[in-house]
Amino acid sequence: MRRQPLVGALSRATGRERYSARETATAAAFMAPSLLLFTVWIFYPLGRSVYLSLHGNDLFGRPARFVGGAQFQELFASPSLREAIVRTAAFTVLTVVPGLVLGTLIALALQAPIRGIGVFRTLLATPFAFSVATASVIFQIFFNPGVGVFNAILGLIHLHPVGWLTNPATALPSVALASVWLQLGYNVLVLSAGLQGIPAEIYEAARLDGARGLTMARRITLPMLTPTLFFLLVVSTVVAIQSFGQIHILTRGGPAGATTTLVYSLYLNAFAFGSTNYGLASAQALVLFAIVVVVTALQFGFLERRVFYR
Amino acid sequence: MTAVGLRATAAYAGLAALAFVMLFPLLYAVSGSLMTTQEISTYPPAFLPLHPRLDNFRDVLHALPLPRQFLNSLIVAACVTAGQLVTSVLSAYAFAFLRMPFRNFVFGVFLATMMVPWEAILIPNYLTIADNHLINTYPALILPFLAAGFGTFLLRQFFLTFPRDLYEAAQVDGLGHLRFLWLILVPLSRPALAALAIWSFLSAWNQFLWPLLVVSQDQMDTLQIGISRLQDVEAATAPNFILAGTVLALIPTLLLIYFGQRHIVRGLTAGALKG
Numbered sequence: 001m002r003r004q005p006l007v008g009a010l011s012r013a014t015g016r017e018r019y020s021a022r023e024t025a026t027a028a029a030f031m032a033p034s035l036l037l038f039t040v041w042i043f044y045p046l047g048r049s050v051y052l053s054l055h056g057n058d059l060f061g062r063p064a065r066f067v068g069g070a071q072f073q074e075l076f077a078s079p080s081l082r083e084a085i086v087r088t089a090a091f092t093v094l095t096v097v098p099g100l101v102l103g104t105l106i107a108l109a110l111q112a113p114i115r116g117i118g119v120f121r122t123l124l125a126t127p128f129a130f131s132v133a134t135a136s137v138i139f140q141i142f143f144n145p146g147v148g149v150f151n152a153i154l155g156l157i158h159l160h161p162v163g164w165l166t167n168p169a170t171a172l173p174s175v176a177l178a179s180v181w182l183q184l185g186y187n188v189l190v191l192s193a194g195l196q197g198i199p200a201e202i203y204e205a206a207r208l209d210g211a212r213g214l215t216m217a218r219r220i221t222l223p224m225l226t227p228t229l230f231f232l233l234v235v236s237t238v239v240a241i242q243s244f245g246q247i248h249i250l251t252r253g254g255p256a257g258a259t260t261t262l263v264y265s266l267y268l269n270a271f272a273f274g275s276t277n278y279g280l281a282s283a284q285a286l287v288l289f290a291i292v293v294v295v296t297a298l299q300f301g302f303l304e305r306r307v308f309y310r
Numbered sequence: 311m312t313a314v315g316l317r318a319t320a321a322y323a324g325l326a327a328l329a330f331v332m333l334f335p336l337l338y339a340v341s342g343s344l345m346t347t348q349e350i351s352t353y354p355p356a357f358l359p360l361h362p363r364l365d366n367f368r369d370v371l372h373a374l375p376l377p378r379q380f381l382n383s384l385i386v387a388a389c390v391t392a393g394q395l396v397t398s399v400l401s402a403y404a405f406a407f408l409r410m411p412f413r414n415f416v417f418g419v420f421l422a423t424m425m426v427p428w429e430a431i432l433i434p435n436y437l438t439i440a441d442n443h444l445i446n447t448y449p450a451l452i453l454p455f456l457a458a459g460f461g462t463f464l465l466r467q468f469f470l471t472f473p474r475d476l477y478e479a480a481q482v483d484g485l486g487h488l489r490f491l492w493l494i495l496v497p498l499s500r501p502a503l504a505a506l507a508i509w510s511f512l513s514a515w516n517q518f519l520w521p522l523l524v525v526s527q528d529q530m531d532t533l534q535i536g537i538s539r540l541q542d543v544e545a546a547t548a549p550n551f552i553l554a555g556t557v558l559a560l561i562p563t564l565l566l567i568y569f570g571q572r573h574i575v576r577g578l579t580a581g582a583l584k585g
């Protein structure tokens with residue numbers, strides 16, 4: 001469309017822009033496929049989740065009668081929801097914090113000024129090629145209490161074997177261990193890119209001012225890396241809260257519910273062992289949605305101000 | 311040896327040790343897939359096969375329809391990737407170049423779709439699939455993922471780096487929107503499209519929860535589900551056998567990671583390095 005600077009400025013000043021009907025129609029047509037798919041697979045399901053959560057269901061999971069907030073009352077009254085949320089929070093901390101710390105250390109090591117560093121960078125991103133299924137299947141073999149690699153390593157340094165996945169106390173950290181490894185390839189890729197994005201002149205200027213080693217890391221590298229770290233924190237928190245595959249493959253939520261996070265509990269209520277309690281599970285789904293929104297909002301509210309954007 | 315040479319050697323040694331630890335699950339999987347059942351079940355565990363053999367690969371292909379499941383995953387991931395490319399290119403074009411009322415609001419709606427955890431809308435989507443008799447079909451695995459807020463966001467950011475004159479010149483020349491998109495914009499956007507394609511393919515290929523729900527036949531399972539079912543087929547008695555299946559499943563994504571890393575990083579960091 002031709003630009004009409006004067007008219008455009010005037011209409012913007014009055015808060016009213018003039019649009020071409022044809023251009024608007026074209027834009028709408030181009031957005032239509034995505035919007036249609038979002039409506040069918042995201043917005044309508046969100047509404048239907050609310051509907052399902054407000055209804056009791058028959059044996060086949062079909063909504064039978066309006067029960068108002070009864071599902072939520074049942075959910076909040078039983079200790080199982082609180083326990084599932086606590087487990088989810090513990091699992092999230094146990095995966096996100098080591099993932100970020102180890103990822104940063106590895107990415108820093110990959111800044112070494114040596115030839116062939118690109119090969120190491122590629123190799124250390126390897127876990128990113130693993131799906132949750134392939135990683136979990138391999139770690140399950142590692143966790144085997146009798147002939148698994150992890151207990152063999154403990155044996156080498158004369159420590160007692162651990163019932164990694166069979167002991168309620170160690171099951172959640174063990175699942176988290178596998179998840180950290182799985183997430184680490186992605187973290188290393190992103191953090192390496194972040195480190196490489198820091199301009200050399202900044203280091204140069206700091207060096208001229210006498211900054212060395214740790215001072216350099218604390219005053220230059222880390223602040224410049226905060227946008228990347230913040231992005232990873234938000235993304236990996238959401239990923240951790242939604243974890244399902246590793247729990248399903250490694251523990252099925254056990255032993256004694258020790259790894260039944262909110263998502264796994266939802267799955268058990270809605271789909272496992274012929275269970276079709278869609279109403280209760282939908283209430284859980286909405287709690288999950290609320291948690292993701294609140295946690296992300298809190299991260300943006302409290303942490304983003306500490307992020308150093310150039 | 312000079313101090314510099316010493317430091318470089320130490321760096322190589324440190325990085326090699328680090329790489330060994332990080333790659334250990336992969337190395338062990340490859341090594342274990344070549345062992346006999348007896349060998350892999352000894353204590354203390356063996357780390358290298360005494361007599362490497364490929365029988366496990368043959369056996370695992372007989373136990374489950376893995377080639378069929380491989381094909382299923384390929385079909386699903388290819389369709390999802392193609393679909394996301396088309397829908398994202400179209401909507402990103404509208405957001406980047408076309409003016410319409412409420413454009414920013416609608417863009418916010420697109421971004422909001424990224425905030426909805428798939429698990430939160432799982433049940434209604436499962437019911438949609440079940441009500442339309444799509445259980446155990448390809449459409450069940452493909453349809454929900456044909457549009458992506460992330461893809462639209464990524465491509466819009468890329469399109470916005472082009473000078474607006476490019477678009478206006480095309481308008482003056484009377485080039486239609488679709489022709490401008492296809493003849494000019496798409497060829498110029500190859501890096502961003504490659505990044506999105508790899509991202510879409512990987513996320514579709516690696517899906518777990520959704521295929522677990524909407525497929526109940528071995529023949530329609532995706533590879534990821536097939537791999538996770540290996541433990542039920544032979545129980546934990548034959549890790550060598552399970553590892554053989556896992557190694558087969560890893561080949562395509564390993565190739566993608568090792569040879570497409572340049573593009574991946576560009577896609578992954580699209581959100582991180584802005585601002």
